[in-house]
Each structure stands twice: as structure tokens, then as C-alpha cells.
Amino acid sequence: VIETREELAHALSAAAELEHGLLLQYLFAAYSLEKFPAPATKLSAAQADQCRLWERRILGVARDEMRHLGTVCNLLSAIGESPQFRRPNFPRSASPVPSPLPAPGAAPATAEPSPFRFELTAFSSKTLFRFARAEKPEKAEFRPPPGGTSDGDDAVLFDYTGQLYRDIEAGFDRLARDLGEPGLFIGPRFAQDTGDWTNMMSIPNIRDGKTAAAAIQAIISQGEGSPEHREDSHFDIFEDLRAELAKAKFKPARPVVSNPRVHPNIFGAGDGTPITEPVTRDVASLSNSVYHTLLLMLMQYYSFSGENAQQLDGLREATRTTMSMAIRPIAEILTVLPVAPGSSKTAGPGFEIVNDLRLSTQLENRWTVLDERMQAHVEAAKTLAGSDARLTRLAFIADSLNGIATNLRRVAP
Amino acid sequence: MIALQFSGYFQCRLATDPDPADEPRGVSGFQWAVAGEDNFDRIIRLHDPVNPRIEKPPVGVFVRRVVLDGAEQPGHPLAGARVDLLDDPKYEGRNGIVARSGFEPIVPFHIKISQPGQGFVVQRESGITDPPYTDPPRPGLQATAQIYGSPGIIGAATGVWDFGSVLRARGEELAHRRAELKCDHPTAETATACAALGSRLACLNETARFAAVMHGFRLIYSFSLTGPGFFEDEEHRLDRPIETKVPWQIEFWMGAWDIDAMTGFMEGWLIVPQTEGGGTPAKPALAGAPGAVQPLEFTIVKDERMT
Numbered sequence: 001v002i003e004t005r006e007e008l009a010h011a012l013s014a015a016a017e018l019e020h021g022l023l024l025q026y027l028f029a030a031y032s033l034e035k036f037p038a039p040a041t042k043l044s045a046a047q048a049d050q051c052r053l054w055e056r057r058i059l060g061v062a063r064d065e066m067r068h069l070g071t072v073c074n075l076l077s078a079i080g081e082s083p084q085f086r087r088p089n090f091p092r093s094a095s096p097v098p099s100p101l102p103a104p105g106a107a108p109a110t111a112e113p114s115p116f117r118f119e120l121t122a123f124s125s126k127t128l129f130r131f132a133r134a135e136k137p138e139k140a141e142f143r144p145p146p147g148g149t150s151d152g153d154d155a156v157l158f159d160y161t162g163q164l165y166r167d168i169e170a171g172f173d174r175l176a177r178d179l180g181e182p183g184l185f186i187g188p189r190f191a192q193d194t195g196d197w198t199n200m201m202s203i204p205n206i207r208d209g210k211t212a213a214a215a216i217q218a219i220i221s222q223g224e225g226s227p228e229h230r231e232d233s234h235f236d237i238f239e240d241l242r243a244e245l246a247k248a249k250f251k252p253a254r255p256v257v258s259n260p261r262v263h264p265n266i267f268g269a270g271d272g273t274p275i276t277e278p279v280t281r282d283v284a285s286l287s288n289s290v291y292h293t294l295l296l297m298l299m300q301y302y303s304f305s306g307e308n309a310q311q312l313d314g315l316r317e318a319t320r321t322t323m324s325m326a327i328r329p330i331a332e333i334l335t336v337l338p339v340a341p342g343s344s345k346t347a348g349p350g351f352e353i354v355n356d357l358r359l360s361t362q363l364e365n366r367w368t369v370l371d372e373r374m375q376a377h378v379e380a381a382k383t384l385a386g387s388d389a390r391l392t393r394l395a396f397i398a399d400s401l402n403g404i405a406t407n408l409r410r411v412a413p
Numbered sequence: 414m415i416a417l418q419f420s421g422y423f424q425c426r427l428a429t430d431p432d433p434a435d436e437p438r439g440v441s442g443f444q445w446a447v448a449g450e451d452n453f454d455r456i457i458r459l460h461d462p463v464n465p466r467i468e469k470p471p472v473g474v475f476v477r478r479v480v481l482d483g484a485e486q487p488g489h490p491l492a493g494a495r496v497d498l499l500d501d502p503k504y505e506g507r508n509g510i511v512a513r514s515g516f517e518p519i520v521p522f523h524i525k526i527s528q529p530g531q532g533f534v535v536q537r538e539s540g541i542t543d544p545p546y547t548d549p550p551r552p553g554l555q556a557t558a559q560i561y562g563s564p565g566i567i568g569a570a571t572g573v574w575d576f577g578s579v580l581r582a583r584g585e586e587l588a589h590r591r592a593e594l595k596c597d598h599p600t601a602e603t604a605t606a607c608a609a610l611g612s613r614l615a616c617l618n619e620t621a622r623f624a625a626v627m628h629g630f631r632l633i634y635s636f637s638l639t640g641p642g643f644f645e646d647e648e649h650r651l652d653r654p655i656e657t658k659v660p661w662q663i664e665f666w667m668g669a670w671d672i673d674a675m676t677g678f679m680e681g682w683l684i685v686p687q688t689e690g691g692g693t694p695a696k697p698a699l700a701g702a703p704g705a706v707q708p709l710e711f712t713i714v715k716d717e718r719m720t
Binding site for chain 2: 035037044045046048052055059060063317320321323328329396400407
């Protein structure tokens with residue numbers, strides 16, 4: 001039972017890590033799907049079309065998870081806490097943030113495999129099973145895992161995403177009563193994300209217990225649906241995809257390895273698959289570095305400390321465009337590059353956080369750090385683009401990163 | 414001075430945000446290259462569409478009216494001349510990096526008006542040659558405004574006043590074709606066509622309301638052309654040569670987006686000075702012709718980054 005602000009922040013941090021970890025797993029699976037028909041692949045035109053439809057649906061769910069992550073950061077901000085973008089690297093057996101849930105003495109259910117073994121794996125029936133399990137409502141009927149095997153019984157302190165959020169909701173309710181709403185919601189409203197991201201995606205603003213409950217319910221509903229209406233919930237989408245994939249008579253994913261890594265996973269559960277092919281390693285390092293910069297931009301955007309409206313707008317646009325014009329295309333490049341010399345297996349984005357995520361205490365310095373990082377990305381992408389015929393797309397990405405850096409410079413203090 | 418009004422449908426096969434701008438098939442945006450179609454190339458084609466999905470209205474931009482020194486020229490031989498944009502022009506918005514949605518510059522901009530086989534060519538480049546991403550935004554080639562709802566002007570120009578019903582009819586036609594091909598049980602011969610029809614129907618279903626809104630969306634462009642020009646008039650269709658050393662003015666709008674056909678409609682004016690002598694001095698522009706951009710009652714949203 002959540003009884004203090006600290007416990008509530010703790011649970012929200014676990015939720016942020018969960019959403020962040022889920023969305024990256026969804027992105028990885030989506031990017032692993034084949035894109036082109038023969039002769040580029042062995043797929044027919046119709047099969048490639050099917051891959052596109054599957055990728056679209058998974059990316060749609062990942063986009064929802066991005067909104068959930070933003071919502072959780074707004075909930076943290078509303079109670080006077082800082083946003084949470086730190087997360088464990090892949091693979092990871094469970095969230096490193098011990099959740100206070102469930103109540104002491106209540107054993108976590110072990111009848112079903114843990115949904116919270118965080119792994120980057122290609123689109124497959126096993127992967128989709130893990131995704132469906134992560135979004136599963138507690139009492140929903142569920143088709144068994146492929147081959148009837150379980151992934152293990154990692155010790156997690158909540159077994160359903162919805163369960164975690166229901167406990168958070170109860171925590172908000174209890175603390176609002178104990179502290180009074182003015183005492184609980186001490187974060188200034190202007191410090192929350194109120195911007196319009198794109199395609200009408202915006203993050204709910206948390207003002208009081210009512211808006212907090214509505215935001216949490218929206219997350220639960222989008223993931224699980226309701227007992228009466230599961231249609232279009234994430235759980236329903238993944239169950240659909242499992243059924244469709246079971247009927248497909250072709251291999252839809254590129255031969256990407258699981259948990260591709262440039263660096264050892266010191267604190268994780270297993271090392272993943274080391275990337276040893278030199279060119280692939282360089283591209284993977286660029287991918288990790290751009291991802292790190294993206295997280296810095298998000299941290300700055302959600303850690304409001306005096307940025308004006310134009311600067312916030314600039315940060316949001318830079319974040320959005322870095323995702324679509326750099327993170328994704330670099331990830332797609334990685335999925336066709338060999339993971340090791342001579343290997344038929346390919347790499348993928350490891351989303352590794354190599355160094356600590358740190359924000360400068362001085363506003364101006366934050367922009368300087370971002371600018372220096374962006375310039376380094378531009379140079380790295382340009383150099384790689386000119387070094388290998390397989391990497392020509394990186395020239396376009398370098399142009400885009402250069403444009404993003406220019407736009408940031410235009411609004412920097 | 415010669416003023417040429419042009420209009421017609423163009424094609425542009427491109428992925429849309431949040432897909433990367435160079436996405437070759439389209440995944441998370443609202444335009445997809447479906448089974449059997451070539452990859453996207455983002456090129457704005459005023460003629461000769463690639464993998465056209467619909468037959469009518471056909472793609473093609475032509476000169477519709479000719480005004481010489483302020484006087485309308487009905488039946489002028491240049492009416493019907495072909496209008497092209499050369500050198501593979503693209504919308505270079507880059508998902509908002511170079512320009513926000515609705516303000517995308519067209520890069521490069523190189524217009525050609527010609528009567529193939531008849532020795533008439535008028536051609537001019539924008540004169541803006543540096544890459545678009547180095548100094549965003551591109552005030553020279555960007556749209557100057559976007560108008561979210563413009564059903565009247567679009568309806569008058571295209572004859573389409575209810576695009577929602579056009580899409581519904583198309584959806585019914587596609588469904589009928591799927592039924593004819595027995596796509597519930599596709600064969601090796603019908604698999605590609607069935608997948609393509611299925612994808613187009615899925616797109617129409619997913620985006621029906623948005624597609625209707627997009628049809629009424631207009632981008633407005635107005636800029637000078639100052640780059641290298643070319644003029645050829647073997648049949649002396651004009652009373653005197655065209656000036657290629659002084660700026661030309663072009664203004665046009667692009668809208669009536671059909672996200673299934675991946676086409677749009679464009680309409681505008683090219684104003685070209687002629688050399689002195691042999692003609693009467695230029696008169697003030699015709700009312701409603703090469704004049705102010707749009708009435709004020711529309712919602713005109715300006716890109717603040719241009720100021």
C-alpha cells in the first residue's frame with residue numbers, strides 16, 4: 001500500500017521504467033520486420049505488405065507507450081518529483097526499482113511467465129506472446145505461449161501492468177486524502193508537458209486527484225481495454241498479431257540477434273549479443289549516442305527550469321524529429337548489418353545507456369552540451385556515410401541531425 | 414509582360430510524418446507503397462505518374478490562360494502548353510526540421526513550360542541552390558501560408574465539392590474489385606493485387622475523416638525566380654522575346670490532396686517580363702489574376718520561424 005510521497009514517486013518511477021522498457025522492445029520488434037519484397041528479400045509483394053501492416057500496428061502501440069511515459073512524468077512532476085528516463089539496459093530480468101507492490105505477504109503469481117523480462121527480440125510468436133502478456137488484463141483469457149513453454153518466473157512484485165497502475169491510483173487517492181490535494185500536488189502546472197507533439201498527440205496535464213485518476217485510467221484502458229471492450233487495446237492488438245502470425249507461412253523478420261550490444265551489460269541479466277563487426281559497431285555506437293542525446297533532450301524538456309516557450313517548443317520538436325529522422329532510420333540500418341564478421345545474423349538498436357544521464361545545473365550549459373553532442377553525431381554520421389556503400393542513408397540522417405542542431409541553436413539562450 | 418495561368422493534378426509518392434522523410438514504403442504515416450508498387454521517391458510529378466492508382470482525374474498540369482500586357486488572350490496558342498518541374502523536385506520539410514507541416518519548400522524549383530515538338534520552351538530555375546537543410550527555414554522556397562479549410566477555392570478549381578463521397582465511392586469500388594478477385598482466398602496470381610487492394614482499403618478506413626480534411630488543405634507559394642533561364646519560340650507565339658536576366662514571379666497553391674491516389678491539384682500564375690519594344694507597356698494586373706494571395710476569411714497560419 002502506498003502511504004507516502006516517496007513511495008508514490010517510487011511506484012511512478014517503476015511505471016516510467018516499465019513504459020520506457022516496453023516501448024523500446026516494441027520498437028525493436030517493429031524495426032526487425034522485413035520491408036521489401038523480392039528480389040531484395042524472399043518475400044512476395046503481398047507478404048511484404050503484411051509485414052508493413054504488422055509494423056504499423058506495433059509502432060502505433062509504441063507511440064501510445066511514449067504518451068504513457070510522458071503522462072507518468074507529468075504525474076511525477078505534479079507531486080513535485082523529477083521525471084524518470086533512467087532505465088536498466090537490455091536484457092534485464094525485472095525492474096531495478098523495487099516496487100512496494102503488492103502488499104507484504106502477498107506472493108506474486110507464477111502461473112504465467114513474467115512479462116517484465118526486458119529483452120530486445122525480433123518479431124516472432126514468442127516475442128508477441130511476451131508483449132501480450134505485458135499488456136494482459138488480470139482476468140482476461142489468454143492463449144498459451146508458443147510451444148507451451150514459459151520464459152521463467154522472475155521475481156517481480158507486480159504481475160500485471162494494470163495492477164501497478166491501480167495501486168498507483170490508490171496511492172494518489174490515499175495521499176490526496178492524507179495530505180489534501182494542495183499538499184500532494186505541489187508541482188507547478190507550467191512544469192508539465194502541455195505541448196502538442198504531433199498528430200494530435202498530447203500529454204494530459206495533472207492538476208488534482210480527478211485529473212490524475214483520469215490519466216491513469218486512460219493508460220490502463222489503452223493497455224488492457226475494459227472487460228466489456230478489449231477491442232483496440234494493446235492486449236487485443238498483440239493477440240490479433242499472434243493469431244495472424246500463426247497463419248502466416250513465411251518468415252517476416254530479418255535475422256536480427258537478441259539484445260545486440262556494443263558494451264558489456266554490467267548490471268543486467270546476461271550480456272546479450274556482442275556486436276563485433278567493426279562497421280556495425282560504429283553504427284551501433286552512433287545509435288546509442290543519439291539515443292542518449294534524445295534522453296537528455298527529454299530530461300531537459302520535462303525538467304523545466306526556466307526555458308521560455310520557444311525553447312520548450314524547440315526541445316520538443318528536436319526530440320520528435322530525432323526520433324523519426326535519426327533513431328528509427330539508424331535502427332533500420334542496423335537490422336541489415338552483420339552482427340559479426342561473416343555472420344548471416346544482423347544487429348539492431350541496443351538502446352544502451354552507456355554513461356549516466358546528467359543534466360547541467362545551468363540552463364545555458366545544457367544547450368551547449370546538446371549542441372556539442374549533436375555536432376559530434378553529424379560528423380560521425382557523415383564519416384560513416386562516406387566510408388561504406390551500405391551506409392549511404394546516413395548522409396541523409398547527417399543532414400537531418402544538422403538541421404535539428406541548427407534549429408536548437410536558433411532558440412538556445 | 415506575359416502572365417500564364419496553369420493548373421492540373423500532380424502526383425507525389427512520399428511517406429508522411431512520423432515515418433522518416435526518406436522512408437521508402439510508408440509505415441506509420443498515412444501514405445503507403447502497396448504491394449506491387451515501386452518504392453517512394455518523393456518526386457513531385459506534374460506529368461507521367463508512377464504506379465497511378467486512379468485513372469480519373471488524370472495527372473497533368475497545363476497552361477490554361479494567357480494574359481499579354483494585361484490583356485486576356487482567348488485561344489492563344491500557348492494555352493494547353495505543358496508545365497513541368499524539372500530535376501526531381503521534392504517537398505523538403507524533413508518532418509519539421511526544415512519547415513513545419515504545410516510550409517515545405519519545393520527543392521529544387523525549376524519550372525519549364527513547353528509545347529513539345531513545336532519549338533516553344535520557357536524555363537527558369539529558382540536561383541536558390543544551396544542545400545535546404547543547412548539554414549532552415551528556407552524563406553525563399555517555403556510556402557508562405559497554409560490554409561486548413563479551403564473547400565470553395567478547391568471545389569471551384571477541381572469540381573470536387575464533397576471529397577468524402579468520392580472516397581466512399583472509391584472504397585466501394587475497391588471492395589467490389591476485391592470481391593471479383595475472390596480475395597478472401599487469394600491465389601498465387603491474385604495475391605499481389607489482393608494485398609494492394611486490402612492495404613488501400615485499410616488506409617481509406619483508417620484515415621477516412623482525416624483524408625477528407627486533407628483534401629481541403631492548401632499550401633500557398635509565392636517567390637521570385639532568379640536563376641538561369643531559357644527561352645525558345647521558333648513559331649513566334651509571343652510578340653517579343655522573354656527576359657531571362659530579370660526576376661520572374663511565380664505564385665501558386667497546392668491542395669486537394671488525395672492520400673489514396675497520392676495526388677494533389679495545383680493552380681497559379683507565372684509572370685514573365687518581356688524585352689522592350691514591339692508591344693504596349695505592361696498594364697496593371699487583371700483583377701483576381703496575379704494579385705493578392707487569398708481572402709482574409711480563411712485561417713492563414715504563418716510559420717513563426719520565418720519572421
